[in-house]
Amino acid sequence: MTDAMTFACPICGARYKFSVKHLGRRVRCGKCGGQLLLRVSPIRVFQRVFLDIETTGFRPRVGELATVVWYADGTWGHWVNNGMPTDTLQHVWRYAQQVVTFNGHKFDEPWLVECLGFQAHANHCDLMEEAASHGLSGGLKRIAVELGIPRPPELDAMEGKHAPKLWKSARKGNKCSLCNLLYYNAWDV
Numbered sequence: 399m400t401d402a403m404t405f406a407c408p409i410c411g412a413r414y415k416f417s418v419k420h421l422g423r424r425v426r427c428g429k430c431g432g433q434l435l436l437r438v439s440p441i442r443v444f445q446r447v448f449l450d451i452e453t454t455g456f457r458p459r460v461g462e463l464a465t466v467v468w469y470a471d472g473t474w475g476h477w478v479n480n481g482m483p484t485d486t487l488q489h490v491w492r493y494a495q496q497v498v499t500f501n502g503h504k505f506d507e508p509w510l511v512e513c514l515g516f517q518a519h520a521n522h523c524d525l526m527e528e529a530a531s532h533g534l535s536g537g538l539k540r541i542a543v544e545l546g547i548p549r550p551p552e553l554d555a556m557e558g559k560h561a562p563k564l565w566k567s568a569r570k571g572n573k574c575s576l577c578n579l580l581y582y583n584a585w586d587v
Contacts (some may be wrong), residue, residue: 405436444470447494450586451506452579454562458512464565466510467583470494476580480569484514491516500538500586501526538586549585556582 401418412429420436427434449468455461466477470490477487491497491510499506503524510516526538534541539549539557561582567575 405434407432407434441493442489444490444494446471446496446498447490448498448587449491449502449506450499450583451509452558452561452565452583453509454565458509461562462565463509463513464561464568465579465583467580467587469587474584476583478576478580488514488516491519494519494521496521496523498523498525500524503527553582553585 402415403418403421404413404415406413407427407430410427410430410432412427414425414427414434416425416436423436425434425436426432447468447470449466451463452465453461453463463479465479466487468475468487468490475486475490477484497507497519499522501524502522507516507518507522511518529535529541534544536544542549561579564575564579564582568579
């Protein structure tokens with residue numbers, strides 16, 4: 399099969415090689431039984447993705463991943479741990495030429511790897527490390543203020559320790575709490 403192409407089942411990820419002549423046909427996955435439509439579609443690649451997560455603890459084993467917010471090439475996105483599919487978030491992570499976080503090497507990335515099964519990103523720029531190399535220290539908010547990037551007044555008193563309370567309230571159905579958590583999360587981005 400010299401004109402073979404590799405296709406992956408969108409349900410279970412099983413990979414198959416098919417001839418180009420099979421394009422446009424439907425086939426059944428031998429592993430999970432799902433139907434595949436063999437087609438070629440362009441994969442959107444992101445130049446740079448700025449990303450931040452909110453959790454209910456310091457480590458995945460003692461907390462819960464609540465939300466992820468990202469900004470990629472002019473577009474905002476979010477994921478909420480309420481049954482929302484992770485496919486968009488996975489795509490953004492996987493096809494980002496560079497991921498940018500603040501303290502993400504030690505915090506965000508380990509959570510995404512352990513909780514969602516992501517691979518560590520090959521080109522991950524951690525702005526906390528970058529800031530330290532330029533003599534800036536402290537948390538994100540402190541450094542942002544030092545650089546002249548203030549937060550909106552309604553977020554001045556909010557800190558990461560408020561995220562678990564907002565998430566707990568959101569889990570009970572309080573949409574305002576979820577909106578506030580996502581708003582806080584977005585400002586960290």
